[in-house]
Amino acid sequence: xxxxYLGLIGFGTIGSGVVKLLQEEKENLARKLGFELRxxxxxxxxxxxxxxxxxxxxxxxxxxxMIVNDPEIDIVxxxxxxxxxxxxxxxxxxxxxxxxxTANKALLAEYGDEIWHIANEEGCELxxxxxxxxxxxxxxxxxESLIANDISHLMAIMNGTTNYILSQMTDxxxxxxxxxxxxxxxGFAEADPSFDIDGKDTAHKLAIVLGLAYGGxxxxxxxxxxxxxxxxxxxxxxxxxLGYRIKLLAxxxxxxxxxxxxxxxxxxxxDHLLASVNSNYNAFYLVGSASGPIFLFGQGAGMMPTxxxxxxxxxxxxxxLKGEGGKRVGLRDPxxxxxxxxxxxxxxxxCTNYYFRFMAVDRAGVLSKISGILGNHNxxxxxxxxxxxxxxxAVPIVMVTHEARERDVQDALEKIxxxxxxxxxxxxxxxxxxxxx
Amino acid sequence: xxxxYLGLIGFGTIGSGVVKLLQEEKENLARKLGFELRxxxxxxxxxxxxxxxxxxxxxxxxxxxMIVNDPEIDIVxxxxxxxxxxxxxxxxxxxxxxxxxTANKALLAEYGDEIWHIANEEGCELxxxxxxxxxxxxxxxxxESLIANDISHLMAIMNGTTNYILSQMTDxxxxxxxxxxxxxxxGFAEADPSFDIDGKDTAHKLAIVLGLAYGGxxxxxxxxxxxxxxxxxxxxxxxxxLGYRIKLLAxxxxxxxxxxxxxxxxxxxxDHLLASVNSNYNAFYLVGSASGPIFLFGQGAGMMPTxxxxxxxxxxxxxxLKGEGGKRVGLRDPxxxxxxxxxxxxxxxxCTNYYFRFMAVDRAGVLSKISGILGNHNxxxxxxxxxxxxxxxAVPIVMVTHEARERDVQDALEKIxxxxxxxxxxxxxxxxxxxxx
Numbered sequence: 001x002x003x004x005y006l007g008l009i010g011f012g013t014i015g016s017g018v019v020k021l022l023q024e025e026k027e028n029l030a031r032k033l034g035f036e037l038r039x040x041x042x043x044x045x046x047x048x049x050x051x052x053x054x055x056x057x058x059x060x061x062x063x064x065x066m067i068v069n070d071p072e073i074d075i076v077x078x079x080x081x082x083x084x085x086x087x088x089x090x091x092x093x094x095x096x097x098x099x100x101x102t103a104n105k106a107l108l109a110e111y112g113d114e115i116w117h118i119a120n121e122e123g124c125e126l127x128x129x130x131x132x133x134x135x136x137x138x139x140x141x142x143x144e145s146l147i148a149n150d151i152s153h154l155m156a157i158m159n160g161t162t163n164y165i166l167s168q169m170t171d172x173x174x175x176x177x178x179x180x181x182x183x184x185x186x187g188f189a190e191a192d193p194s195f196d197i198d199g200k201d202t203a204h205k206l207a208i209v210l211g212l213a214y215g216g217x218x219x220x221x222x223x224x225x226x227x228x229x230x231x232x233x234x235x236x237x238x239x240x241x242l243g244y245r246i247k248l249l250a251x252x253x254x255x256x257x258x259x260x261x262x263x264x265x266x267x268x269x270x271d272h273l274l275a276s277v278n279s280n281y282n283a284f285y286l287v288g289s290a291s292g293p294i295f296l297f298g299q300g301a302g303m304m305p306t307x308x309x310x311x312x313x314x315x316x317x318x319x320x321l322k323g324e325g326g327k328r329v330g331l332r333d334p335x336x337x338x339x340x341x342x343x344x345x346x347x348x349x350x351c352t353n354y355y356f357r358f359m360a361v362d363r364a365g366v367l368s369k370i371s372g373i374l375g376n377h378n379x380x381x382x383x384x385x386x387x388x389x390x391x392x393x394a395v396p397i398v399m400v401t402h403e404a405r406e407r408d409v410q411d412a413l414e415k416i417x418x419x420x421x422x423x424x425x426x427x428x429x430x431x432x433x434x435x436x437x
Numbered sequence: 438x439x440x441x442y443l444g445l446i447g448f449g450t451i452g453s454g455v456v457k458l459l460q461e462e463k464e465n466l467a468r469k470l471g472f473e474l475r476x477x478x479x480x481x482x483x484x485x486x487x488x489x490x491x492x493x494x495x496x497x498x499x500x501x502x503m504i505v506n507d508p509e510i511d512i513v514x515x516x517x518x519x520x521x522x523x524x525x526x527x528x529x530x531x532x533x534x535x536x537x538x539t540a541n542k543a544l545l546a547e548y549g550d551e552i553w554h555i556a557n558e559e560g561c562e563l564x565x566x567x568x569x570x571x572x573x574x575x576x577x578x579x580x581e582s583l584i585a586n587d588i589s590h591l592m593a594i595m596n597g598t599t600n601y602i603l604s605q606m607t608d609x610x611x612x613x614x615x616x617x618x619x620x621x622x623x624g625f626a627e628a629d630p631s632f633d634i635d636g637k638d639t640a641h642k643l644a645i646v647l648g649l650a651y652g653g654x655x656x657x658x659x660x661x662x663x664x665x666x667x668x669x670x671x672x673x674x675x676x677x678x679l680g681y682r683i684k685l686l687a688x689x690x691x692x693x694x695x696x697x698x699x700x701x702x703x704x705x706x707x708d709h710l711l712a713s714v715n716s717n718y719n720a721f722y723l724v725g726s727a728s729g730p731i732f733l734f735g736q737g738a739g740m741m742p743t744x745x746x747x748x749x750x751x752x753x754x755x756x757x758l759k760g761e762g763g764k765r766v767g768l769r770d771p772x773x774x775x776x777x778x779x780x781x782x783x784x785x786x787x788c789t790n791y792y793f794r795f796m797a798v799d800r801a802g803v804l805s806k807i808s809g810i811l812g813n814h815n816x817x818x819x820x821x822x823x824x825x826x827x828x829x830x831a832v833p834i835v836m837v838t839h840e841a842r843e844r845d846v847q848d849a850l851e852k853i854x855x856x857x858x859x860x861x862x863x864x865x866x867x868x869x870x871x872x873x874x
Contacts, residue, residue, distance in 0.1 A: 021727055025585045032584060032652070129582070135728040137574065137582040145566070145574040147469065148462045148748035153872055215469070216779035224784040235794060235864055238822060238835045242792070246866065253872065260782040267792055267868040273734065274873070276710060285873070290458055290745035291572040297710065297732035308727035311585035320757075342653035345697040347661040355679070355704055357672060385675060398675045427672055429683065431704040435590055435690065436711070436722070 002035040004318040007067030007098075009089060010079035011044035011051065011060075014103055014130075017307030018077060019053045029315070035322050037314065041067045068093045075317055077310060078102040087111050094118045094126075099321075101313040103130035103306055109204035113217050125320070127313025132205040133158065135305035136298040137312070138284050142212050149288030151213040153253040155268075158205040160280030160300045161196035162228050162248040164188045166236075166265075167278040170245060175233050188280055198227035199248065199263045206250040206263060213252070214259050226264040239267050245275040273297075348407035353382070353431035356401070358416065359394035359424040366421045367397065377412035379404040394423040400431065439472040441755040444504030444535075446526060447516035448481035448488065448497075451540055451567075454744030455514060456490045466752070472759050474751065478504045505530045512754055514747060515539040524548050531555045531563075536758075538750040540567035540743055546641035550654050562757070564750025569642040570595065572742035573735040574749070575721050579649050586725030588650040590690040592705075595642040597717030597737045598633035599665050599685040601625045603673075603702075604715040607682060612670050625717055635664035636685065636700045643687040643700060650689070651696050663701040676704050682712040710734075785844035790819070790868035793838070795853065796831035796861040803858045804834065814849035816841040831860040837868065 006022075008015055022029075022039055030036050042055060043064040064080075067073055068089060076093040078100060080086045086107050093100050095118065102108070108115065108131055119126045129139045133156075142151065157163050161183065168179040180197070183189035195201050203220040210218045228248050239246050244267035252261040268275050273295045277283040282300030287293050299305035360366045371381060385398040401409075413426045443459075445452055459466075459476055467473050479492060480501040501517075504510055505526060513530040515537060517523045523544050530537050532555065539545070545552065545568055556563045566576045570593075579588065594600050598620065605616040617634070620626035632638050640657040647655045665685050676683050681704035689698040705712050710732045714720040719737030724730045736742035797803045808818060822835040838846075850863045 017727075021585050028587075029585065135582075135725075135731065137578050137731075140577060140582055141574050144753060145572075145577055145749040146745065147752045148458050148466065148745055150465070155869060155873065210779060214779055216777050218779045218781065222779075222781050224787075230864070231866075232864070234833065235792070235866060238794065238833075239792070239866070241822065242820065242835075242837060244792075244868065249869065251869065255782055258780045258782045260787055261779075262784060262787065265866055267866055267870075268873060269870055271713070272873050273710065273713060276708070276713060288572075288745060290454075290741040290748075292736045292739070292742050293734075294572065294574075295732070295734035297730075297734075299729045302729075304727040305729050308583065308585055308725060312582045315584045316581060340653050342647060342651055342655045342659075342698075343695045344655065344659050345692055345695045347699060350661075350697055350699065355672070355676070355681075357675065383679070385678065396671065396675070398679075400679060427667070427669070429668075429672060429676070429702055429704055431681065432592060432686065432688065433704075433706055436592065436705060436709050 001030060002322060003038050004035060004075065004321060005038055005040040005073045006075050006077060006314065007040060007070060007073040008042045008077045008079065009064045009067055010081065011042050012079065013303050014306045014310070015042070015044070015079045016051050016053050017303035018079070018310050019055060021304065021307045021311055023053065033315065033319065035318070037318060040073055041070060043067050064089045065092070068096055068098065073098060074321055075099045075101060075314055077314065078104060079310070080104070081106070083107060083110060087115075090115055091118055094122050094124050097122055097124060099125040099127070099317045101127035101310055101317065103128070103310060105131040105201070105204040105208060109207040109220055112208065112211060125317045127317055128208070129313050130306045130309035132208050133282050133284060133296070134298065134300040134302065135308050136282060136284060136296045136300065138209065138296055139212065141294065141296060142209065142286070146288045146291055146294075149290050150254065151286055152289055153287045154209065154213060154251070154284065155274060156206075156209070156250045156284040157247055157274060157277050157282050158250050158300065159196055159199075159202045159248060160282060161189045161193065162199075162202070163277065163282070164280040165197070166228060166231065166246055166248065169231070169233055170236050170240070171278070173233060176229065176231060197229055199225045202248060202250050202263050206252065206261060209250075210252055210259065210261055218261070223261040224264065225262070228265050231265050240270070242267070243270050244268060245270050247274060247277070249274070348410065350406045351403050353403055353433055354379075354401045354409055355429040355431055356399045356413070357427040358397045358399075358422055360397050361393075361421045361423070362389055362395045363421060369419060369421065370397065370416055373412050373415050374399075374401070377408040379408055379412055438467060439759060440475050441472060441512065441758060442475055442477045442510045443512050443514060443751065444477060444507060444510040445479045445514045445516065446501045446504055447518065448479050449516065450740045451743045451747070452479070452481070452516045453488050453490050454740035455516070455747050456492060458741065458744045458748055460490065470752065470756065472755070474755060477510055478507060480504050501526045502529070505533055505535065510535060511758055512536045512538060512751055514751065515541060516747070517541070518543070520544060520547060527552055528555055531559050531561050534559055534561060536562040536564070536754045538564035538747055538754065540565070540747060542568040542638070542641040542645060546644040546657055549645065549648060562754045564754055565645070566750050567743045567746035569645050570719050570721060570733070571735065571737040571739065572745050573719060573721060573733045573737065575646065575733060576649065578731065578733060579646065579723070583725045583728055583731075586727050587691065588723055589726055590724045591646065591650065591688070591721065592711060593646070593687045593721040594684055594711060594714050594719050595639045595687050595737065596633055596636075596685060597719060598626045598630065599636075599639070600714065600719070601717040602634070603665060603668065603683055603685065606668070606670055607673050607677070608715070610670060613666065613668060634666055636662045639685060639687050639700050643689065643698060646687075647689055647696065647698055655698070660698040661701065662699070665702050668702050677707070679704070680707050681705060682707050684711060684714070686711070785847065787843045788840050790840055790870055791816075791838045791846055792866040792868055793836045793850070794864040795834045795836075795859055797834050798830075798858045798860070799826055799832045800858060806856060806858065807834065807853055810849050810852050811836075811838070814845040816845055816849055
């Protein structure tokens with residue numbers, strides 16, 4: 001099996017996530033791709049600190065240039081963060097004709113033009129899905145899926161820390177300072193939180209997306225950026241009363257031939273999808289000229305979500321390096337020509353929660369008869385609604401069950417429908433609840 | 438400039454959308470890509486019917502084989518729909534080493550294995566983003582962005598017609614039959630609606646996504662599929678009372694080594710993102726092993742949204758055909774090496790709605806003073822909240838404005854802050870409302 005060699009520079013949280021994912025998904029990736037992704041070297045100045053993954057000692061080094069100058073390495077993954085030495089290392093890697101995948105939004109926002117220029121000159125790829133929106137495929141969506149669209153608007157929640165703080169202020173009715181302290185304790189905010197709460201992190205990400213969506217150069221100081229320090233609980237309450245929620249939004253849209261771009265706390269209608277983005281999630285609402293509105297939501301940061309985005313980019317580049325006759329993807333196992341059928345669970349073995357509506361005569365003992373049969377079939381009731389009193393005819397009895405098995409449900413309902421106090425067929429609607437949390 | 442030749446088979450609604458988008462975005466696409474996409478031939482059996490776009494007569498033909506056998510055509514776009522002759526034509530195109538882009542979910546759900554097998558043998562690409570979720574990049578997300586993930590769950594609203602009907606039944610408190618009739622009048626439901634409302638359309642789409650996410654072969658008759666005919670308004674009311682909404686969901690997840698897959702009306706918690714997908718929109722909620730939850734939302738059908746997805750696939754394939762030194766994308770104009778700065782609107786020229794909170798003494802004439810100054814600066818008030826009565830000290834006066842200009846707002850607030858009845862700085866929060874609709 002062919003091998004694509006990777007070098008990782010920066011072995012912190014995200015770097016550890018990338019190593020973990022490469023280890024865990026090694027066989028799956030090889031099967032899907034038809035070639036192996038092999039991590040050949042990892043560089044980090046601090047090799048001693050404890051990490052959640054273990055790697056062979058001989059692939060570790062302290063000098064990033066050992067990766068940049070390794071002729072066998074095809075793709076360099078830069079996860080150091082910050083401007084220097086990341087900038088010099090990325091440039092050197094591109095000059096050595098290595099493709100680069102990075103999550104470094106500060107670097108791209110500040111020096112993206114220079115870096116893209118070198119990548120173009122050298123014919124190298126630059127993957128940066130992980131730099132904006134973490135695991136959300138916003139870069140791919142804008143530059144690939146929506147390529148035949150003008151992006152007429154973009155409104156995005158791009159920073160998890162500020163969204164967490166605003167969500168807590170709204171839901172727990174607390175003031176900013178208190179929530180910030182709690183967020184710092186929980187690890188949702190840095191000891192020095194100014195980068196997040198003053199909107200600078202959002203500004204870096206908006207600069208990257210603006211360049212992508214509107215094809216030009218832009219610096220973070222070129223647009224207005226206001227953070228969330230001045231938001232008080234009183235204003236959140238007034239916003240709710242007016243039908244709004246307050247979110248830190250990055251906003252961009254076309255106004256004639258010019259682009260309007262700004263970042264500030266924004267009141268948005270409570271029933272909009274963006275208003276329901278809580279906790280530390282990120283989300284992008286964009287409107288394409290042909291596509292209409294698109295909304296993308298997910299984890300904007302974190303070890304494994306970011307690692308997932310980094311590997312998405314690595315695989316995209318690796319597939320192209322391998323040529324693969326123009327084939328895009330491990331849609332199906334490339335070696336397997338007769339597909340095995342998926343092993344599906346038979347429907348009567350599914351387990352879920354159920355809603356039942358019985359139409360039953362309103363008479364003593366009916367509820368006990370029905371619940372007795374359900375109990376005999378291992379179906380336990382979570383809640384009951386019984387309403388209305390009728391002398392004659394049937395009234396609805398509604399029950400929601402705990403998790404039960406389809407076969408048991410069918411057997412029980414067959415018996416219940418034979419009761420002379422039960423009219424009509426029982427209405428069954430399945431419930432998904434736990435799996436959506 | 439190099440040219441990639443396209444052939445279009447099927448000149449109906451979506452086909453017209455593709456032609457329109459190719460015409461409108463001709464220059465933009467050429468600039469982004471560095472090559473031209475040229476529609477060389479269009480085949481349709483009915484060349485006479487009126488269409489919303491005009492094309493040169495000499496590119497029209499009635500025989501799809503003229504496209505399949507044209508040696509110059511690189512990419513065939515199949516938008517006929519249905520099983521035959523689409524199946525034979527797609528197979529013939531692949532055998533002639535043409536890449537194929539299709540929106541034909543029925544064909545892929547029923548004959549996908551056969552078609553993918555031929556595409557693999559011939560080293561051809563098969564693009565089918567438009568077949569599931571319309572403009573939503575679900576295919577790309579599953580097979581590219583989440584390649585390093587196991588998809589642990591998928592819950593999706595894949596059919597716009599049924600979602601429209603259920604939304605109307607919920608919001609307008611109407612019964613199924615009435616809403617269906619209205620939907621048919623509005624063009625949201627077919628004259629023969631069974632394909633949508635009995636879940637068959639959803640089943641085709643789920644079969645495609647299952648094959649993609651879990652890498653195997655599956656037929657629509659292998660999993661349970663129940664439509665929405667039996668949903669009554671009474672059950673929707675009980676669902677709301679229990680904290681749920683009813684949606685037609687396609688559900689899939691891993692249970693050990695097996696896959697559980699099913700389609701049925703499902704109660705989901707009212708505060709879940711999927712519950713807020715109204716009208717004819719589609720949405721996908723998926724959980725990747727590394728990514729965590731991802732939610733994607735957009736138009737699942739329609740002329741331009743579907744055309745946008747078709748062209749996304751066409752461009753992906755075309756870029757690979759052109760080689761482009763491994764470069765993925767028209768991130769920036771490929772010919773331009775010094776990027777022009779984006780032309781940004783200065784912040785004091787932005788126009789939006791505003792929330793103001795004034796802290797003012799509770800005295801007659803204060804409101805008139807404030808609103809007078811606002812009026813003098815062309816700022817008109819949409820709503821006011823004034824509460825609480827205090828003998829001494831300041832009370833909040835909250836105002837929401839109609840659209841106003843930032844510079845006018847700053848000028849007005851400077852004057853208002855000089856009033857001796859106004860204490861503290863005025864709190865300003867900008868509102869986005871109209872642009873989110």
